Amino acid sequence: xxxxxxxxxxRRMREPRTRRNVVxxxxxxxxxxxxxxxxxxxxxAAAAPVSVHVRQAAQNPATSTDEQEAVASYQAxxxxxxxxxxxxxxxxPSNSCDPYSCLWPFTNAMAGTEFLYASPGGSSxxxxxxxxxxxxxxxTDLKEISPNxxxxxxxxxxxxAPPEGPGGNTYYDDNAWSALDLLDxxxxxxxxxxxxxxxxxxxxxxxxxxxxxxxxxxxxxxWEDVAGSQRNTTANAGGAEVGLELYQLTKDxxxxxxxxxxxxxxxxxxxxxxxxxxxxxxxxxxxxxxxWSYNQGTMVGAGVLLxxxxxxxxxxxxxxxxxxxxxSYFGTGTTLQNQGPAFNAIYFRNLFVLGQTQPNSAYSTExxxxxxxxxxxxxxxGLFLQNGQTNGVNGTAPMxxxxxxxxxxxxxx
Numbered sequence: 238x239x240x241x242x243x244x245x246x247x248r249r250m251r252e253p254r255t256r257r258n259v260v261x262x263x264x265x266x267x268x269x270x271x272x273x274x275x276x277x278x279x280x281x282a283a284a285a286p287v288s289v290h291v292r293q294a295a296q297n298p299a300t301s302t303d304e305q306e307a308v309a310s311y312q313a314x315x316x317x318x319x320x321x322x323x324x325x326x327x328x329x330p331s332n333s334c335d336p337y338s339c340l341w342p343f344t345n346a347m348a349g350t351e352f353l354y355a356s357p358g359g360s361s362x363x364x365x366x367x368x369x370x371x372x373x374x375x376x377t378d379l380k381e382i383s384p385n386x387x388x389x390x391x392x393x394x395x396x397x398a399p400p401e402g403p404g405g406n407t408y409y410d411d412n413a414w415s416a417l418d419l420l421d422x423x424x425x426x427x428x429x430x431x432x433x434x435x436x437x438x439x440x441x442x443x444x445x446x447x448x449x450x451x452x453x454x455x456x457x458x459x460w461e462d463v464a465g466s467q468r469n470t471t472a473n474a475g476g477a478e479v480g481l482e483l484y485q486l487t488k489d490x491x492x493x494x495x496x497x498x499x500x501x502x503x504x505x506x507x508x509x510x511x512x513x514x515x516x517x518x519x520x521x522x523x524x525x526x527x528x529w530s531y532n533q534g535t536m537v538g539a540g541v542l543l544x545x546x547x548x549x550x551x552x553x554x555x556x557x558x559x560x561x562x563x564x565s566y567f568g569t570g571t572t573l574q575n576q577g578p579a580f581n582a583i584y585f586r587n588l589f590v591l592g593q594t595q596p597n598s599a600y601s602t603e604x605x606x607x608x609x610x611x612x613x614x615x616x617x618x619g620l621f622l623q624n625g626q627t628n629g630v631n632g633t634a635p636m637x638x639x640x641x642x643x644x645x646x647x648x649x650x
Contacts, residue, residue, distance in 0.1 A: 304357065309619060318630055326629075340405075341411055344415050351421045352641035354425060366425060378394040409442050417650055454518050478539050482649075484496065507532075536559055537559050541650075582636075585607075588600040
């Protein structure tokens with residue numbers, strides 16, 4: 238089976254950043270100070286308070302097949318690809334992020350860990366949640382510089398910072414995934430560092446808004462932190478989800494304003510007549526009309542959050558329209574399978590978010606069909622195969638998330 242990957246994300250094998258060099262000791266010092274009792278070399282998040290809904294779920298451990306498959310997938314991920322001494326995952330030798338994974342796969346491992354922890358039988362994974370936060374900090378770039386040379390809020394770069402890694406360019410969608418993981422971690426452990434870092438990261442995303450009035454369909458957050466970058470559904474809808482979740486937690490009106498602006502830009506510039514969303518707008522205004530599952534998911538999730546905040550049914554109606562169109566378009570066969578686990582995990586988590594507000598069995602039916610198929614696509618190591626290869630972290634970590642969701646994990650964008 239051929240697995241289709243979009244050109245933009247195939248470029249996650251990218252050149253190391255050369256415009257600045259972050260000294261690792263500075264990152265460690267700042268991270269340790271921000272984390273308080275969570276030292277970088279430890280996983281003491283196990284002692285952090287766990288929110289009530291997680292404690293309640295843990296009192297009723299599940300023995301479902303989905304839960305067992307989530308655990309087995311996680312164990313395969315950890316035993317084959319995790320480096321506990323540095324709390325990072327192995328990268329693919331073919332890309333410039335090596336020896337450790339690029340940020341995009343790491344955020345999927347972080348999400349998978351958090352969704353497993355929030356599943357009915359996942360209470361024993363508290364320390365692993367803390368370890369993922371430690372690992373994420375290895376990607377910190379404290380000296381972000383915009384394409385025009387101006388200072389920006391700190392962000393996470395696409396590869397582990399020097400000297401442990403090569404460093405890499407900065408991507409706004411990568412930072413949206415990172416911030417969503419941080420917000421999920423905060424709601425699971427109540428660790429204030431997660432919330433602070435999520436706000437800092439959203440501030441960076443906001444700085445990527447295109448202010449040119451001559452670009453086609455003006456506005457929107459860029460995909461990459463370089464001049465002339467495309468503007469994608471994921472960078473904007475994912476960023477909107479970050480801002481909306483922050484607003485729910487902090488009531489900062491600026492976060493709501495920016496998030497709404499991002500959502501509305503996607504709806505204006507990338508919506509299709511079918512209710513689905515295209516991939517991106519090029520600087521000249523031409524639109525890449527590829528349909529990817531995670532684009533639909535982020536707009537569904539953002540719409541649900543806007544409905545929860547504003548009580549405007551139009552947002553919920555739009556989310557349901559996109560979800561119905563997506564389920565019809567992707568189905569349960571090769572169209573969905575060819576999206577790959579990394580895109581589909583984001584898609585399904587957001588369908589499940591919608592399902593918590595407007596229940597619809599079609600969402601879990603599609604997710605279960607995909608999960609059942611993928612269980613047959615495993616190597617002897619337990620890692621999942623795509624196009625005959627394990628595809629590193631991105632092939633397996635998202636499946637941990639999907640099985641955890643099916644087992645009853647709490648769905649969040």
